[in-house]
Amino acid sequence: MTALWTRAELEAATGGHFLGACTPEVTGISIDTRTLTPGDLFIALQGDNSDGHTHIATALGKGAAAVLVHNTTGQTDPRLLVVQDTLHGLQALAAAARTRFSGKVVAITGSVGKTTTKEMLRVALSALGPTHAAEASYNNHWGVPLTLARLPQNAAFCISEIGMNHPGEILPLARMVKPDVAVISTIASAHLGHMGSLDAIAQEKATLIAALPAGGIAIVPDDAHGQPFFESAAQTAHATLWQSGLQANSFARLSALNTQPNGSTFTAHIGAQNVAVTLNAPGAHLARNALNALAVVAAFGADLPRAAAALATFVPGKGRGALTTIAGGAITLLDESYNASATSIRATLDVLRLVPAQRHIAVLGDIRELGEFAISEHAALAPAAATCADLVFCCGPHMKSLFDALPHAKQGAWADSSASLAPLVCAALRKGDAVLVKGSLGSRMRTIIEALTGLNTVEPA
Numbered sequence: 001m002t003a004l005w006t007r008a009e010l011e012a013a014t015g016g017h018f019l020g021a022c023t024p025e026v027t028g029i030s031i032d033t034r035t036l037t038p039g040d041l042f043i044a045l046q047g048d049n050s051d052g053h054t055h056i057a058t059a060l061g062k063g064a065a066a067v068l069v070h071n072t073t074g075q076t077d078p079r080l081l082v083v084q085d086t087l088h089g090l091q092a093l094a095a096a097a098r099t100r101f102s103g104k105v106v107a108i109t110g111s112v113g114k115t116t117t118k119e120m121l122r123v124a125l126s127a128l129g130p131t132h133a134a135e136a137s138y139n140n141h142w143g144v145p146l147t148l149a150r151l152p153q154n155a156a157f158c159i160s161e162i163g164m165n166h167p168g169e170i171l172p173l174a175r176m177v178k179p180d181v182a183v184i185s186t187i188a189s190a191h192l193g194h195m196g197s198l199d200a201i202a203q204e205k206a207t208l209i210a211a212l213p214a215g216g217i218a219i220v221p222d223d224a225h226g227q228p229f230f231e232s233a234a235q236t237a238h239a240t241l242w243q244s245g246l247q248a249n250s251f252a253r254l255s256a257l258n259t260q261p262n263g264s265t266f267t268a269h270i271g272a273q274n275v276a277v278t279l280n281a282p283g284a285h286l287a288r289n290a291l292n293a294l295a296v297v298a299a300f301g302a303d304l305p306r307a308a309a310a311l312a313t314f315v316p317g318k319g320r321g322a323l324t325t326i327a328g329g330a331i332t333l334l335d336e337s338y339n340a341s342a343t344s345i346r347a348t349l350d351v352l353r354l355v356p357a358q359r360h361i362a363v364l365g366d367i368r369e370l371g372e373f374a375i376s377e378h379a380a381l382a383p384a385a386a387t388c389a390d391l392v393f394c395c396g397p398h399m400k401s402l403f404d405a406l407p408h409a410k411q412g413a414w415a416d417s418s419a420s421l422a423p424l425v426c427a428a429l430r431k432g433d434a435v436l437v438k439g440s441l442g443s444r445m446r447t448i449i450e451a452l453t454g455l456n457t458v459e460p461a
Contacts, residue, residue, distance in 0.1 A: 003027060004152065005041065005093070010066065010081055013096035014089045020078025024065040029093075029150045031142070038063030044070075044086050045142060052086070087142065091176065094145035098178055101151055103129075104300045105158045107177045109170060109208045110185025111201065112344045113289050114139065116321070117185050118161045120293040120314050127310035128302050129156030139163035144173045157300070165369055166194050167204055174211035181217045181299045182208045182239075183292050187224040188343035193371020202226020209233035209241075217242060217299040219292055222250040244295050245288060252295040259284055261354045262323065266291075268308065270298040275308040281316050282323065282354060285347035290314075319446070321348070323355070327455040330431040332357060336438035337445035340367050342377050348438055349388035358432030358461045362389035363425050363448055365418055365439020366396030374398040379405045386410050389436075391428070395421040396443055418444045422451035432461045 003025035010026065011017060027039035033055045036042055042059035044052030044067060053071045060067065066079045068089050083089035098105075106121065108114050115137045125131040132155040134147040139161040151158050160177045164170045174182075187202045195201045206229040209218040216237065220230045222245035234241040244252035254277075257266040263280040264287050279290050290311055297307040316322045319338030326333050332355055336348045345364065352360050362385055370377050378398045382405035385392050393412035394403040403414040412428060415421035418439070425448060429435065435452065439445040 002152070002154075004029070004150070007066075009096070010041070010093075014068070014081065014083050014092045016068070016081045016083035016089060018066070018078060019072065019076060019080045019082065022066070022078045024079060026065045029146060030059070030064070031090075031146065033058045033062060036062050036064060039065050041066050041068060041081075043068040043090050045090070046070075046086065056080070090142065090149060091145045094148035094176055097148045097151045097153075098176065100153055101155070101158065103156045103158060104181070105160065105177060105179045106181045106183060106296050106300075107160045107162050107174060107179035107208055107211075108183040108185060109139075109162045109164070109205050110183070111188035111205075112341050112347075113185035113285065114161050114163065115317065116286065117183060117289045117292050118159050119317055120290055120311060121159050121296055123314045124293050124297055124307035124310050125157040125159070125302070127306050128297070131155060131157040131159065133159035134161065137161060137163070141169075141173070144176060148176065162208060164204055167200065170204055171207040171211060174208045177211070179208075179212060179216070181219065181296050182212055183296060184208065184218070184220045184224070184230070185289065185292060186221060186343060187226050188341050193369045193373060198225045199229075203229045206230050206233040209239060210237050212237045212239040214238035216240070219244050219252065219295045219299065221245050221288070222247045242295060242299070244292055252291055252298070254287060254291045257284060257287055259287070259354060261356060268294050270295055270304065273298060273304050275305050277308050278312045279314065280312060281314060281321060283321065283347060283351040285344070286316075286321065319449070321351070326453055327429070327431075327458045330433075330458050331429055331452075331455075332434040333449075333452060334434065334436040335449055336436060337449050338441060340365070340438050340440045340443075342367060342381060345381055345438055346384045348436055349384050352434060352436040353388040355434040357434030359390040359430065359434070360388060361391045361393070361412065361425075361429070361433055361435040363393045363395075363412075363421070363435060363437045363445070364399055364402065365394070365443030365445045365448075366398045368440040368442045370398070375401045378402045382406050393421055393425050393428070396439070399439075418447040422448045426451055426455060429455070429458045430461045431458055433458075 005026040026041040030036040030040040042064040216239040222243035242251040379401040391412040413424040
């Protein structure tokens with residue numbers, strides 16, 4: 001395997017020094033000894049509740065090529081690379097990796113759809129050349145530099161996901177990534193409690209556009225709140241703004257959208273290019289994510305038809321819209337348990353309605369980080385839930401407002417936690433049901449998924 005970092009490169013990038021003579025050839029980067037593989041550089045990050053320095057011996061024992069540290073108390077191993085601060089060392093590695101990289105870089109942000117768009121882009125761009133992206137939602141102050149530090153120098157494309165939940169978080173990460181193309185997937189009420197308004201959310205997302213180089217391209221939803229912020233940021237950066245969506249005058253536009261329970265077909269119009277797309281994942285919102293991914297391919301000047309063909313192999317990730325059957329095939333499960341916002345709940349309720357079933361059942365957990373807007377945002381979901389589901393189960397204090405706003409015939413049960421709700425949902429299911437499970441990560445909706453996937457049989461309809 002080709003070395004990702006040599007000793008000389010590590011020392012030059014971080015300004016650190018090794019404790020002794022060694023010639024490490026680093027083939028990967030790790031911040032967790034549980035997933036570390038031989039040849040990794042282990043970075044001993046220090047957080048509020050954990051300190052990677054306590055795992056130095058474990059990392060070396062598992063075959064780490066080197067360990068990045070800022071505390072050498074009692075340590076003499078020559079493979080220790082000493083820096084002033086390990087987080088700053090990781091960020092320095094990221095900066096060095098970006099500087100030496102000559103391929104194309106795209107950065108994605110948005111209230112909903114960041115990770116799905118990233119995974120669609122991974123599929124589309126991998127058909128065109130070596131493509132690097134994070135394995136998971138590494139989109140914060142350590143995840144973004146970790147993604148860059150792992151970037152192979154010979155890759156053709158790099159995909160970075162950038163998240164936020166407070167003002168001022170995107171721009172420093174965007175300046176680290178230095179994208180050639182920026183994508184904003186959506187503007188919605190996620191993190192509204194921290195941000196205060198949709199204007200503030202849109203303005204923060206627009207800072208990704210401000211980090212573009214002159215001549216860069218920004219791809220934004222044509223129906224999103226905050227268009228003036230996008231336009232202003234693009235003008236300041238001397239970048240080109242492409243709107244994407246359903247409007248006739250958008251640079252990237254989809255038409256002839258046909259949504260089915262197992263996927264959708266549509267035509268993508270991007271500039272003067274038109275391509276037919278088959279997506280084996282359900283929902284109009286996923287079709288729009290796919291359109292954004294193809295717009296990035298076009299912005300890179302790459303092979304659009306080949307990328308569109310590759311998207312037919314895209315499969316939604318765990319907790320992000322996968323359709324499976326449980327209870328011996330008696331029930332269809334739509335697993336959207338990873339996260340939630342008001343916008344994404346409405347979108348997945350529409351998908352639930354498409355699934356052939358005797359009954360459509362929605363199991364919804366609290367949306368987090370809405371602050372003073374929590375009650376109104378949850379209650380406003382009741383009409384969509386009542387329209388798309390025959391029975392609705394809810395958990396969490398804020399979902400009580402949605403549950404109470406439902407017609408009595410639509411009320412399944414409410415509980416204060418997913419653990420309390422899980423047995424009630426399991427007991428209510430019948431053969432032929434389709435069930436959607438969705439909620440914010442903090443609502444622990446995986447507990448309900450685990451209970452459902454453990455079902456062997458259910459009662460007849």
